[in-house]
Structure formats: structure tokens, C-alpha cells
Amino acid sequence: MADDFNLLSNDAFRDRWRMWLQANYPEEWRIPIIYRLAGDDERRWHRMTYEAGWRAPAWPKEYGGLGLSLEKQLIMHQEMEGHNCARVLDSGAVLLAPVLMKYGTQEQRDRYLPPILRGEELWCQGYSEPNSGSDLASLRTSAVLEGDEFVINGQKIWTTLAAYADRIFVLVRTNNDVKKQAGISFVLADMGTPGLTVRPIMNLADEDELCEIFFDDVRIPAENLVGELNQGWTVAKALLGDERIANGAPSLSRQAFDVLEQLVDGIGLTEDIGQTDRMAQLYCDIHDLAALHAQVADAAIRGEIDNAGLGLMKVLATDLFQRVSDELLNTAGEDAGLRTPVGIGGVELDLRKIYMIARPSTIYAGANEVQRNIAANMLMGTTAK
Numbered sequence: 001m002a003d004d005f006n007l008l009s010n011d012a013f014r015d016r017w018r019m020w021l022q023a024n025y026p027e028e029w030r031i032p033i034i035y036r037l038a039g040d041d042e043r044r045w046h047r048m049t050y051e052a053g054w055r056a057p058a059w060p061k062e063y064g065g066l067g068l069s070l071e072k073q074l075i076m077h078q079e080m081e082g083h084n085c086a087r088v089l090d091s092g093a094v095l096l097a098p099v100l101m102k103y104g105t106q107e108q109r110d111r112y113l114p115p116i117l118r119g120e121e122l123w124c125q126g127y128s129e130p131n132s133g134s135d136l137a138s139l140r141t142s143a144v145l146e147g148d149e150f151v152i153n154g155q156k157i158w159t160t161l162a163a164y165a166d167r168i169f170v171l172v173r174t175n176n177d178v179k180k181q182a183g184i185s186f187v188l189a190d191m192g193t194p195g196l197t198v199r200p201i202m203n204l205a206d207e208d209e210l211c212e213i214f215f216d217d218v219r220i221p222a223e224n225l226v227g228e229l230n231q232g233w234t235v236a237k238a239l240l241g242d243e244r245i246a247n248g249a250p251s252l253s254r255q256a257f258d259v260l261e262q263l264v265d266g267i268g269l270t271e272d273i274g275q276t277d278r279m280a281q282l283y284c285d286i287h288d289l290a291a292l293h294a295q296v297a298d299a300a301i302r303g304e305i306d307n308a309g310l311g312l313m314k315v316l317a318t319d320l321f322q323r324v325s326d327e328l329l330n331t332a333g334e335d336a337g338l339r340t341p342v343g344i345g346g347v348e349l350d351l352r353k354i355y356m357i358a359r360p361s362t363i364y365a366g367a368n369e370v371q372r373n374i375a376a377n378m379l380m381g382t383t384a385k
């Protein structure tokens with residue numbers, strides 16, 4: 001049985017996690033930004049952390065998690081960044097589990113939480129549709145109750161890592177005759193259900209992480225409904241406050257800046273005044289973002305959730321990540337056009353991939369334009385769209 005990490009001082013806790021990472025984190029995964037754990041690697045990571053007593057830091061202990069304070073969860077993120085760990089999505093533990101804990105039945109919690117904890121079942125998030133992204137409430141994938149089953153028809157898109165997932169949580173329309181938010185339900189489906197087809201979309205980074213999912217008369221048990229029928233909008237919004245703090249972290253910008261420094265060293269531009277000037281600006285902006293992040297995190301640790309601040313932090317963090325990756329390409333000159341890693345100053349740098357990973361960051365987790373509108377409305381007390 002793991003110790004109660006909340007009893008350790010922050011420094012002692014940090015040392016303990018750092019030492020564990022140093023001793024156990026697979027060397028081949030230490031490719032920050034570029035590498036994201038998927039499929040068997042992701043399962044292996046969850047299994048490793050589960051067996052070593054580090055799995056599910058945010059989950060309450062009654063569900064097998066660590067029940068860690070937010071402060072200690074953030075320390076874990078910081079140390080993973082410092083160790084150059086790969087990105088990991090963990091939709092089951094991070095997105096679905098809090099929903100099941102709040103709205104699921106005891107049977108659903110008993111059935112789904114333990115395999116997530118042990119890394120045996122991976123989940124994906126089926127919200128967006130071809131014409132329903134920012135305006136998610138307009139979604140049209142339908143689920144009709146027939147006896148003790150729902151029959152689902154429609155299409156989802158941009159579903160991250162769907163091709164590697166065992167299960168999906170889906171927003172479906174269960175009533176067309178009411179205000180659009182009032183006719184949505186939240187259901188769970190096995191990816192192997194007949195009629196459910198996954199088609200990966202190859203993106204500009206040469207990755208097939210994003211997928212389309214087609215539902216053709218997909219039958220799922222009615223007991224896979226989470227929360228009340230037609231209350232899916234409320235269920236879907238059930239909160240990820242802590243995760244939004246991670247989304248606004250300066251980690252990706254900082255790691256891309258490290259690559260920029262290696263590049264500048266490698267091609268001998270350290271004395272170039274224009275280059276130094278642009279880098280100083282980026283460095284200061286990363287520093288400012290880190291300060292804002294620490295401030296919002298401190299407030300959250302005290303229990304004060306600043307929703308406008310969280311949204312704006314996501315906007316700033318992703319805009320900055322893009323600016324650093326733009327600078328990477330500008331600095332690399334003609335090498336920026338290569339589709340393979342670039343060998344500069346004795347190191348291999350995959351500049352194009354970093355750039356391509358930065359591009360969509362202003363779209364997912366709430367498009368930045370929409371986040372700006374929300375923050376403006378909150379700050380000004382208006383309700384304009």
C-alpha cells in the first residue's frame with residue numbers, strides 16, 4: 001500500500017516522485033512535445049504507475065486514487081516536464097472518471113473505474129461532429145431508446161486516439177423537440193460494438209491520432225446512460241477545473257524554447273542581435289505566463305477558481321507555444337521545410353513536427369476565439385455571443 005503522500009512536505013514529495021521517474025521512466029519516451037503515449041505504451045505507463053502507487057493523483061482514495069492536494073498534483077506535472085516526459089492524454093482517468101464519480105451509478109463506477117486505474121481500458125471522447133464543434137449543443141448524432149437498448153446513428157469527428165481506445169463516451173441527441181441543450185444525453189459505448197466504424201485522419205504531422213467515427217445502428221445497453229436522460233449537457237460540463245490549470249501551463253512553450261536554444265547554438269546564431277532580441281521577448285513572455293500560471297494555481301489551491309483567468313491562460317499558453325514554434329521554423333531557414341528531423345550541432349531536431357503539433361493547440365480544448373468571448377463576457381458581465 002502506498003504512503004499517504006499528503007503527509008509529506010512538498011519538497012520531500014517532489015524528491016520522491018523525481019527519484020521514481022529517474023529510476024523508472026523509459027528512456028525511449030523522453031521526447032517532450034513530439035512523443036505522445038498511445039495504445040500499448042499508454043497502457044504500460046498507467047500499469048507502471050498503478051503498480052508503483054502513483055496512479056490517479058486526483059482521484060479520491062475511495063476509488064483507488066492518491067487523493068492528492070492540487071499543490072502536489074502540480075508538482076507531479078512540473079517534475080514530468082523537468083524529466084522531459086512524453087505527453088499523455090489519459091482520457092479515462094482525467095475526463096471520464098470525474099463524471100462517473102459525480103453522475104454515474106455504483107455499478108458503472110465498479111465496472112469502469114478499476115480497469116482505467118490498471119491501464120487495461122483506454123477511453124476516447126466523442127463530442128465534436130462535422131458541424132458541431134464550438135457550437136457543440138447543435139450536435140445531431142441520435143440515440144433512440146428501443147426496449148432496453150439505445151440505437152445510435154450519426155458521426156463524430158476529431159476524436160483523439162480513437163483507433164487505440166477500447167471505449168468511448170459519447171454525447172447523443174435523445175430529444176429533438178426541446179431547446180438544443182435540453183435534448184442531449186451522455187452514453188458509454190464499447191468500440192467493438194457492431195456498426196461502429198473508426199476511420200483515422202492523417203494529419204500534417206504524419207500522425208493518425210485524430211479519427212472520424214461512424215455510428216450505423218449501433219446498439220448499446222440502456223444502462224450505459226450516465227446521469228439522467230436528456231441531462232447530458234450538464235453531465236458533459238462536469239468539471240475539469242484542475243485539468244484546465246494544466247492546459248494553461250507554460251510547459252510546451254518552455255520545451256519548444258529549449259529546442260530553439262539548441263537550434264540557435266547549433267547553427268551559431270548566439271551572437272546575432274536580431275535573434276537574441278526575439279528570443280529575449282519569447283523568454284520574457286514564457287516567464288510572464290509561468291507567473292500567471294503560478295498565481296491562478298495558487299488561487300485554485302486556496303479553493304478560488306477563476307474561470308475567466310483559466311480560459312485566458314489557455315489562450316495565452318497556446319498562442320505562445322505557436323509563437324515559439326514559428327520562431328523555430330524561421331530560425332531553421334531552409335531546413336524548416338524538411339519532413340524529417342534536422343541534424344544540427346550534433347543533435348536531431350524534429351522542427352516540423354513541433355510546429356505541426358503547435359498549430360491545433362489554439363483550436364482544441366475550446367477554440368481561443370471562443371475562450372476570448374467567454375472571458376470578455378465574464379469580465380464585463382455581458383451575455384453577447
Ligand SMILES: Cc1cc2nc3c(=O)[nH]c(=O)nc-3n(C[C@H](O)[C@H](O)[C@H](O)COP(=O)(O)OP(=O)(O)OC[C@H]3O[C@@H](n4cnc5c(N)ncnc54)[C@H](O)[C@@H]3O)c2cc1C
Nearest residue numbers: 125126127128132133134158159160360363364367369370
Ligand atoms: C488536435 C485536436 C484534437 C481534438 N480532439 C477531440 C476529441 O478527442 N474529442 C472531441 O470531441 N473533439 C476533439 N477535437 C475537436 C475540437 O473540440 C473542435 O475542433 C473545436 O471545438 C472547434 O470546433 P470546429 O473544429 O468544429 O470549428 P468551428 O467551431 O467551426 O470553428 C471554426 C472557427 O470559427 C471560430 N468560431 C467558432 N465559433 C465562434 C464564436 N462564437 N465566436 C468567435 N469565433 C468563433 C473558431 O474559433 C474557429 O477558428 C479536437 C480538435 C483538435 C484540433
